[in-house]
Amino acid sequence: MAKKPQTVFVCSECGYESPKWLGQCICGAWNTFREEKVSDTTAAASIMRKLSGHAAGPSKIAEITSLEHSRMDTGVSEMNRVLGGGIVKGSLTLISGEPGIGKSTILLQTAANIARKYGKVLYISGEESPEQIKLRADRIGGLAEELYVFTENELETILETIEEWNPVFFVIDSVQTLYSSRLTSASGSVSQVRACAAEIMRVSKAKGIAAFIVAHVNKSGDLAGPKIVEHLVDTVLNFSGERNHGFRIMRAYKNRFGNTSEIGAFQMTQEGLREIEDLSSSLLEESSKGVEGAVTTAVYEGSRPLILEVQALVAGSGASFGRRSSIGLDSGRLNMIVAVLEKKLGLNFTNRDIYVNVAGGIKPEGTGIDLAAAIAILSAATGKPVADPGMIIIGELGLTGELRGIPGPERIAGEAQRMGFGRILLPMKNREKWHEKGKIEAIGARDILEAVKLSLQD
Ligand SMILES: Nc1ncnc2c1ncn2[C@@H]1O[C@H](COP(=O)(O)OP(=O)(O)OP(=O)(O)O)[C@@H](O)[C@H]1O
Numbered sequence: 301m302a303k304k305p306q307t308v309f310v311c312s313e314c315g316y317e318s319p320k321w322l323g324q325c326i327c328g329a330w331n332t333f334r335e336e337k338v339s340d341t342t343a344a345a346s347i348m349r350k351l352s353g354h355a356a357g358p359s360k361i362a363e364i365t366s367l368e369h370s371r372m373d374t375g376v377s378e379m380n381r382v383l384g385g386g387i388v389k390g391s392l393t394l395i396s397g398e399p400g401i402g403k404s405t406i407l408l409q410t411a412a413n414i415a416r417k418y419g420k421v422l423y424i425s426g427e428e429s430p431e432q433i434k435l436r437a438d439r440i441g442g443l444a445e446e447l448y449v450f451t452e453n454e455l456e457t458i459l460e461t462i463e464e465w466n467p468v469f470f471v472i473d474s475v476q477t478l479y480s481s482r483l484t485s486a487s488g489s490v491s492q493v494r495a496c497a498a499e500i501m502r503v504s505k506a507k508g509i510a511a512f513i514v515a516h517v518n519k520s521g522d523l524a525g526p527k528i529v530e531h532l533v534d535t536v537l538n539f540s541g542e543r544n545h546g547f548r549i550m551r552a553y554k555n556r557f558g559n560t561s562e563i564g565a566f567q568m569t570q571e572g573l574r575e576i577e578d579l580s581s582s583l584l585e586e587s588s589k590g591v592e593g594a595v596t597t598a599v600y601e602g603s604r605p606l607i608l609e610v611q612a613l614v615a616g617s618g619a620s621f622g623r624r625s626s627i628g629l630d631s632g633r634l635n636m637i638v639a640v641l642e643k644k645l646g647l648n649f650t651n652r653d654i655y656v657n658v659a660g661g662i663k664p665e666g667t668g669i670d671l672a673a674a675i676a677i678l679s680a681a682t683g684k685p686v687a688d689p690g691m692i693i694i695g696e697l698g699l700t701g702e703l704r705g706i707p708g709p710e711r712i713a714g715e716a717q718r719m720g721f722g723r724i725l726l727p728m729k730n731r732e733k734w735h736e737k738g739k740i741e742a743i744g745a746r747d748i749l750e751a752v753k754l755s756l757q758d
């Protein structure tokens with residue numbers, strides 16, 4: 301009789317199991333299969349199933365008692381904003397980010413704030429000693445009376461402690477360091493992460509305790525471990541930033557209790573993460589006004605307008621085809637902008653390298669930054685700076701070189717005025733409907749050619 305296989309290969313994206321290693325999974329992901337013990341994957345799957353298993357059958361929607369969506373104040377208004385107004389009771393949030401970015405710091409700050417306001421909080425760490433955590437708490441002012449630290453890696457002990465202590469909030473730092481003794485595979489494996497996250501979810505939901513789980517990311521910035529965990533939890537936050545500048549940006553990629561367009565901005569300091577309320581000022585602190593290749597522009601991050609700088613560098617390339625590289629601007633968008641500039645202004649960038657950088661690690665989602673990026677590239681290529689350093693430039697660039705209006709230019713103008721800018725160059729479509737009565741002067745341009753004439757020095 302053929303021996304039953306002992307191991308199985310599991311896709312870390314979707315959890316699909318295959319008896320042999322596959323290059324591509326049925327979910328379309330490449331190179332995601334990890335070897336696991338059969339018994340472990342079965343146990344992990346049964347834990348997952350238990351999570352959704354309500355004993356009762358279908359219920360009338362009108363008769364279901366509503367969950368009280370009361371939210372807890374994290375004491376960090378930037379975090380409240382990203383979460384949609386605070387932490388929803390009984391919700392599970394995953395926070396991911398590169399090593400050393402400040403995940404443990406922000407969660408310890410949050411845990412201390414919640415402990416001061418609402419009562420007992422458990423900070424469960426599988427990767428640091430109590431002394432290390434105390435050291436951090438000393439530094440960041442996190443010595444709250446009701447904050448308890450528990451260093452443990454075994455899931456079953458952790459669950460027992462949570463049930464017994466019944467905190468209002470708990471933190472798990474990190475899910476990759478936990479292991480369930482019901483499985484034999486190592487912590488951090490697909491089955492372990494899957495089972496641990498599912499069990500934490502079950503306890504959090506059953507007892508109505510809000511919780512945060514830290515998750516590590518791999519080199520490419522994806523969550524290390526199964527994607528399935530991201531589907532499981534209520535909210536997925538990412539913490540990122542330019543380490544050198546100390547800026548940290550928090551974004552929600554998924555939020556079952558709010559929108560995902562708001563960002564939170566922080567500065568890493570000796571005393572922990574400090575909130576940046578006036579992000580435009582911080583972003584403009586190191587701007588290089590009046591230098592070629594630098595253009596001041598504005599973007600919306602969620603509901604707030606931000607004034608920031610976009611920089612470009614154009615240099616001769618050693619290769620016959622120049623490099624196109626951008627930070628903060630989508631590479632497809634950059635290629636399109638370069639193509640429009642070539643076509644409409646009769647330029648040739650074929651053997652030129654083009655670099656574009658949006659300041660402060662901000663990655664604007666809209667297309668309102670197109671015109672500023674185009675002017676920055678032209679300014680870098682021609683060596684002509686923007687004529688008026690007190691001018692900001694906004695607008696979307698169309699394929700025919702026309703400028704398209706962007707939503708909410710008045711609020712951008714308000715922010716620009718607050719920051720001391722006197723003029724705003726924007727698409728004619730926006731100019732025609734201009735209602736702003738402030739001091740800022742609005743100048744409309746129909747297409748890229750007109751915008752260049754109105755912005756760059758002769
Ligand atoms: N004494 C200090 N003064 C100022 N900043 C500090 C100090 N100690 C640590 N930091 C900052 O805190 C960061 C580490 O923060 P933290 O441990 O919260 O990160 P993490 O995301 O939890 O990291 P890991 O992935 O290793 O768990 C360091 O990179 C550094 O920027």
Ligand SMILES: [Mg+2]
Nearest residue numbers: 403404405473
């Ligand atoms: Mg940490």
